Amino acid sequence: MTGERQVRVWDPLVRVFHWSLVAAFFIAYFTEEDLLAVHTVAGYTVLGLLGIRLIWGLVGSRHARFTDFVYRPRVVLSYLKDVAALRARRYLGHNPAGGAMVILILLSLVATGFTGMGIYGVEHHAGPLAGWLANAGHNTKELFEESHEFFANFTLFLVILHVAGVLVESLLHRENLVRSMFTGSKPVRDEA
16 A cells, blocks of 8 residues: 555565575475585575574564564464454565465575485585584485475464465565565554
């Protein structure tokens, strides 16, 4: 809606983090073993971004902090019921479901990165886990490979749910949440 007063919600670090993470994840996801060097750099980029986001989630701006968007499971479930009934309250920052999704995606990406480092250590004797995995056998390699594939695909599934949630929320509250992740601003209305 044009002409509405805007309020800054997402600071530049959150926005750069978000879109950089999107790019790094998809580069890693689609390169796999075909372009191992690119895959590896993209994977380490994801982990580096996660480290930055963890710190920013503790000391960053109001809506970047975990304390602003991590809710108890019953609050998340109640919010999802309200969404299903098309009466969900609008939040200026992440809503309870969006906050839960952020945490799930971050945890899944950590697991994806850790298992990827495990594969790199076992197969190529490189990376930060190489010393610990130097004498690992075939079963360890298989465990890391299966886990890495699971978490990469699980992350993709979560991303698809996230995008669907953004679309539903955008329609429900008549605002373009994708644009707000580029501009950092949302319309001023009565909300928390």
